[in-house]
């Protein structure tokens with residue numbers, strides 16, 4: 001048996017079993033080298049459609065395609081051995097019908113080798129989740145602030161501020177869990193409502209901007225590493241990579257200009 005085969009990847013059973021026992025550590029991943037690092041520390045890696053904004057300079061996630069998700073999903077699978085990998089169903093790939101969603105999810109799973117897909121909530125999402133799960137595709141639900149719906153929601157809005165929104169959130173979570181989701185991402189949700197939602201469902205909730213009341217946390221990795229000038233309120237910065245890269249590149253530019261790079265040791269001689 002090879003060494004690779006000895007490392008067991010987390011399954012959806014491991015993720016569900018964590019509820020009430022320990023907090024789930026999850027982050028977004030889009031590339032092989034970063035996935036290799038995150039895999040050492042994370043239970044679950046999400047190839048989020050945030051990749052469009054983070055790596056491709058898009059203004060929101062609505063133009064992200066299934067092919068983009070497949071390319072980044074493959075990269076993350078190559079870089080991970082232990083974490084359960086979930087790939088987002090991008091905008092337009094799953095809303096038309098459960099059948100269309102199935103074909104999109106099947107491509108994600110077969111072409112990337114990922115273990116599950118994620119779907120943002122809409123009125124028909126529970127029906128779609130049931131259709132997928134019945135056909136062997138594990139699904140993570142995503143409720144609260146829904147980035148793919150920013151045009152109908154009128155922007156990115158924190159959820160759970162009114163009694164009606166609170167009721168809706170609990171109902172949406174219950175619906176998604178009953179339809180077969182093995183975990184639910186809660187994005188941009190008022191703290192105490194996140195707790196109510198978490199207690200209302202038998203599967204783990206994974207919060208982003210949704211307090212410690214959730215069963216786990218997720219952040220966009222590039223946000224927590226400080227790759228952007230702006231840090232959203234719910235993000236804690238654990239590094240300042242933008243500054244680190246900027247000063248490294250400035251040093252390189254200076255060295256090239258004053259010819260201190262390359263040095264003797266960094267050149268090929270005839271004898272070496």
Ligand code: KIV
Nearest residue numbers: 028048049050185208
């Ligand atoms: O696309 C993404 O990165 C996400 C997370 C923010 C949960 O959906």
